[in-house]
Amino acid sequence: MATTPPSLSSHAQSDVPITTDAATSLKNSRGRGVAIIVYMLFLGSVLAVVTAPIGALIAHLKKHNADEWVASHLQFQIRTFWLGLIGGILFMAAWQLLGWIGLPAHVPWALGYLYFTACLIWMVGRCGIGITHLTNNRPIANPRSLAFGGARVTLADR
Secondary structure, three states, X not given: OOOOOHHHHHHHHXXXXXXXXXXXXXXXXXXXXXXXXXXXXXXXXXXXXXXXHHHHHHHHXXXXXXXXXXXHXXXXXXXXXXHHHHHHHHHHHHHHHHHHOOOXXXXXXXXXXXXXXXXXXXXXXXXXXXXXXXXXXXXXXXOOOOOOXXXXXXXXXX
């Protein structure tokens, strides 16, 4: 894998703006366009579920050819897909169990809608943070995170 440009390490750790030449070289980093496409495929999966596995496959295939800071985004995307899939399978099993034990039908359905909404917020939030970091030429601090990659999420303006 290629190493991170020297300007990236200092920029990723602080809010100091980087020079135009450094920003241009980061925008031309190997794999950056692929990471953008995968984020868009993940967001597209809200309407057409089939785009998420396609995005995960692309991320798996391109991760080793990307620059180090872009590879953190691809790892984050791969993790997003697999965590979502495992969580969905586990919830489907629990949902079936709730139906089999004889609870009124509205209980499993209500839990299903709540779970689906929470998963949608989680996935869109991860993509939003990833896109923000990618467009600002910053790596994902903790791509193996269960939440938002080590990003601090707030609803307040700076």
